[in-house]
Amino acid sequence: MTLLLEMRGIEKRFGGIQALKGVDFDLRAGEAHVLLGENGAGKSTLMNILSGNIGPDSGDIRLLGASMRFSGPAEAHAAGIAMIPQELDLVPGLDIAANLFLGSEQRTGWGTLAHRRMHAAASDLLKKAGVSLDADRPVSSLRMGERQLVAIAKALSADARILIMDEPTAALSATEAEHLFGTVRELCARGVGVIYISHRLEEVPRVADRVTVMRDGRVAGEASADAPQAELVRLLVGRSFEDLFPPRAKTIGRELLRLEHARFDPAIERAGWQAARDVSLTVHEGEIVGLAGLMGVGRTELLSALYGFEVEGRWSGTVLVGGRPTRLGTITAARHAGIAYVTDDRRGTGLVLKHSVGENVVLSTLRRITPWALVAPKKERRYVAEALSRFDVRPKLPEALVVNLSGGNQQKVVFAKELVSEPHLLLLDEPTRGVDVGAKAEIYEQLRDLTAKGLGVLVASSELPELIGLCDRIVVMSRGRTVAEFAAGASEEQIRHASTSGAEAA
C-alpha cells in the first residue's frame, strides 16, 4: 500500500516541557492506525502539528513523499488532512445540512441560501460517509454516536485523504462505538488513512490495523492490532497488566447492603431510563462487588437510585443497610447510612471545575470543617492534606484549579472527596473511564487498602477485565434485573454469555 504520510524526528517544546522528543510516525493509504498513549504522552501535540494547529520545532513531514510545512490548519485541510476534535464543532440548533455547509453556504442567484441544493449535496455527503441520516434533522435531536458520524461526514466533505479522530468513542455507548468502528473500516476500504487517537486498549483490535504507542513524548513501540493487551499495557506504562490489580487479602466482615427482589419505581418515568425491576445482591465489609451487563441494562440507574441522585421515587422489596431495613432514595438518607457515590461523569456531577482541588475535596464534608457554621481554616487545611495524602494528585497544590488537571488527576480528586467522608459503602460508576493507566493503578491500589480496612464497594463497569481483576463477586444485570452471579475467577466469556442470554431471557 502507498505511504500516505511520513513524520520523522518531530520535536516540540512548550516552555520548560519537551512535549515531543523526536517522534517518527507513518500512515498508509487504507489503514486505520491507532495512536495510543496516556494523557500527556504527546498524542494530541503530534496530531496538532500534523493538522497545522501548531508548528514543530524540528522534524520533517512528508505527504505522499513531498515535504510539507503547514502555516495553519487551512493549509493542512487543503492538503487533505481533516481532524475531528474531541469536542465536536457542530451547532446543535441547526440541521445536519446547515452544519455540513457551515461557513461555505451555497446561495441562489438572489443571494438567499440555496436550501434545496445544499440538502441534496448534504444527502450525498452523508451517503458517501456511509451514514443513514436525514439531512434535515436538527443536530440537537441526534444521539452522541450520530453526531460523531455527522462530524465524520463533515470532515470528509473536503475530500480528506487523512482523517484524524481524537478519542471519538469517549461519549459513545458500546453499540454506538461498534457502529463507528464499522464506518471507520468502510472509509479505510475506500483508501482513506485514519489516525485514531485513543487510550482505550479494548478498542485497538476492533478498529485498528496497526498501533503506535507513545509514552513521555516518545514512541514507546509499534505493534500489530492483534497484539495481546498485556503487551500494549507494558508499552503504555512500562509495567504489566496483572500488576495493575494488586492481590487482596480477603477479610469479609458484616453485611453492609442487602437487596432482595428490590424494585425502584421512579416518580417520573423517563425514556431510556432503565429502573431497577428485580435486584438481589449483597455487599459485605471488605468486599468489592461488580455490576456487569450490556449498556443500558440499568447499572448506572441502580447506583443513582440507591444514592437518590437526580431521581425521585421509592424502593420496594427488601432493602437492608447494615442489617436494618432502610428507606433509601434521597441523598440525605444515603449519606446518613454511610454511602458515598462516584458518578461516571466527573466533570458534570463530580467536581466544581472552576474551584480549587482543596475546595472540591471538602465539598461533601463542609459540615465537619465548619463548627458553628463558621469555616475553620486550620481544620480545613488538615482535612485537605489528609484527603490528598492518599492520592498522588499532580500538581501537588490544593489551590490548583481542577479544570486544569488531567482526567486521571481529576478522578483522583473525586475519590479523595468521597473517601474523606469515611463511608462504609462506596458506589462506583465507571470509576476509571477516561483515566490513564497510571491513575487506574493508583485507584485500584487505594481500593485494596480501603477494603482491607472494612470498606465495601459496589462497582459498575463496562470494562470486563477491570471487573474480573478487581471484584470478589460479579453480579450480572439485564433489563433492570439481576440475572446471574459469579465468584472471583469467572472468565470474560462466562460473564459475557450470562449478559447476552439474560437479555434474551428477560
Added chain:
Amino acid sequence: MTNETATPSIGVSQADARPKLRPLDYVVRFQSLLGLILVIVGGIAFSPRRHGHILFLQPDNIANIVRSISETGILALGMTFVIIAAGIDLSVGAVLGLSSVLTATLLINAGWGLWTTLPLVLVCATLFGLVQGAISTRLHVQAFIVTLAGLQAARGLALIASGNVFININYGSGPGNAPPAFAILGERLFYNTFPVATLVFLVLAVIATFFLNHTRYGRYVFAVGGNERAARLSGIPVEWIKISVYGITGLCSGVAGIVHAGQFAFGSPTDGTGYELNAIAAVVIGGTDLFGGAGTMVGTIAGAVMLGALANVLQLNDVSAAMQLLATGAIIVAAAALQTFVGRRDVRSR
C-alpha cells in the same frame, strides 16, 4: 493552604512547581481595586480647582461620593450572593422603591413607631425575595424572568401602597408625623463629615464579607453556583441555597429602601428605577463571574465606590448626563472583557 508546597515531596517535577503570577494575573486579581485607583488618580488629576484646593478631595465632596453609593452599594452586596450562586435579581430597585413607600406609609399614614415599622418592612422585603427564589427554583423558571416579573409586581404594590403619590415624611410628634430619630439616616456623624447612610453600608459590607468568606453558608453559595449537580451530589441543600440568596437580596433592598426614605424624607413608588443595573454593574466590575461560582465581596465594594467616584468626577467637570452613561457603559464592558480574556488564557494554559 501553603503547607503542602513547603514539605519536600518526592517526584515533583518542574511543571508542578507553584505557578508564578504574571503581571496580568495581578491586574485581574485586583482588577476592581486597580480600576478604583485609576479613577481616583484621574479624579485628582482632572478635578477642577478652586482657591488652590482640589475639589475632588474636599471632605464635602468625598462625603457626597460615599453617600451616593450607599444605596446601590447595599443592593450590590446582596446581588453578589445571587450572582455567585449563578442567579440574577432584577427586582432590587423596585423592591427598594416599595420598601421606601411602605416605610413612609406606615410611619405617616398608619402612625406606627420605628420599632414596628422597620422590622416589618425588612420582613416584607425579605419575603418578597424568598417568594421569587421559590418560584424560580421550584417551578424551574429562569431567575431573569421571575425577577423581571417581580420588578413589575413590586412597582405595582408600591403604587397601591402609596395611592400613587409621594408620601412626605414630616418629623415631629402626634399623628401624621414620623419620630424625629428617623431623620438621622440623612445626617452626618463625626462633626458633620461621615454620612449615616454610608455607615449602614459599611456595617452591612463587613457582615456580608464575613458571611461569604467565613461561613458554611458562603461555601455552599460558591459550590451551588460553581456546579449545582456536584453540590447536590455532595449533600449540599441546593434548593434552600438557591431560594435563600433571593431572601438576602430582598433584605438588602429593604434596608436600602429604608435608607432611601430616611435620606430624602419621602417614600416614592417610582424611586430606585434602574438601581438594579448599577448594582449588577458594581458586582461585575468587582470581578464576580456572571456564570456563578466565583467572585469577591471586596471586589463588589470597590466596584460600587469606583462607579460613584467616576460619576462624581464627571459631574465635577460638568460632563453631560448622556456622556456619564456612556463612560459607565464603557467601563463595565472593559471590566467584563478583561475577565473573559483571562478566562480564555486560563483554559489555554492547561
